[in-house]
Amino acid sequence: MTLNRYGALVGTVVGRRAEGGVDSPHFQLHVKGGDTEYRVAVNVLSQQSPSELLYLAVEDFKHPVLESLRTLPDGFTGVDMVGGGAALDYIRGNLFDRSQLRPMPSTVPGPDNDLADRLEFFTARALADPGARIYAIGDRWGPENAVADKIFGFSPGNGVHDIHMNQGNSGSFKSDDGVWQDGGLLFQFTDQWVAIFLAFQSQTWHTDDSTGHALPGEPGAVPSPTDPHRTLRIIAALANPIGPAPEPETVTLLNPGSVLIDLDGWSLVDRLGQRMPLPAQELPAGDALRIALQAPVQLGNRGGTLTLLDPGGLKVDGISYTKEQAAEEGFTLVF
Secondary structure, X not given: OOOOOEEEEEEEEEEEEEOOOOOOOEEEEXXXXXXEEEEEEEEOOOOOOOOOEEEEEEEOOOOOHHHHHHOOOOEEEEOOOOOOOOOEOOOOOOOOOHHHOEEEOXXXXXXXXXXXXXXXXXXXXXXXXXXXXEEEEEEEEEEEOOOOOOOOOOOOEEEEEOOOOOOOOOHHHHHHOOOOOEOEEEEEOOOOEEEEEEEEOOOEOOEOOOOOOEOOOOXXXXXXXXXXXXXXXXXXXEOOOOOOOOOOOEEEEEOOOOOOEEOOOOEEEEOOOOEEEOOOOEEOOOOEEEEXXXXXXXXXXXXXXXXXXXXXXXXXXXXXXXXXXXXXXXXXXXX
């Protein structure tokens, strides 16, 4: 199964409330989307051990998904669960570096030291900025006819939840698994976008490309210092070469480890899921290699992603860039 009504809520924040306790507390957001009121329920505690959620706020967020999100009207819009549009996938979308995810307690005494505090910081900023917009991506519930919202009292009850990673689950939550249906909370301010990503420590990072189910024996959402899937890195790409199309796009790989890597069986995947095998050659420890991209894989000038897969088909690294970053012909992007 997948989420029932996946999509994006666009609107303005008009209120919030942080729930305490240990019975599935949430940080609740009151959002006005067009003429309709919504509640966005953001998990701050996991029902499975470890209970602390993994949290990352990317300030000055830049990613090609923003081009699709900007076109959405106020209110809730269903989103196709495929790559290249407004859907999120923490693994396949190259939204962030997962090594930056950090466990965050739901609520503890003191200022700015828990998940509720961090969500309050960005929400308060949105409330103080008349031009700020919120994009809550997840699963919709309601409208619940003749039933008032239990937190903010508006009627009918209506909202969005599952504002977190929605794949690689275990136990009873496995039925929520799917690809290109992860949740997220994005704030659009005058001078920047802020993206908030949440995951459960019980979730698995590598998942099946069709079902989103956890692959057996694979690591959790936070990589360990000895994670075997960090053996090769994408460090640069030429997405907009000088000259007319078709242009000779390139990508540069680095072997940061201490042992030689045989590239036979490795591959690159672009934003549309098109795959290109890497040349069968060896890359010595510490060396970099510039590779010419071949059809059907392409980067494009309007923003894109590129994912590096090992011979087993598991993601090792991934990058993203926007059309603004690729605007200058002949400029090599460095990641």
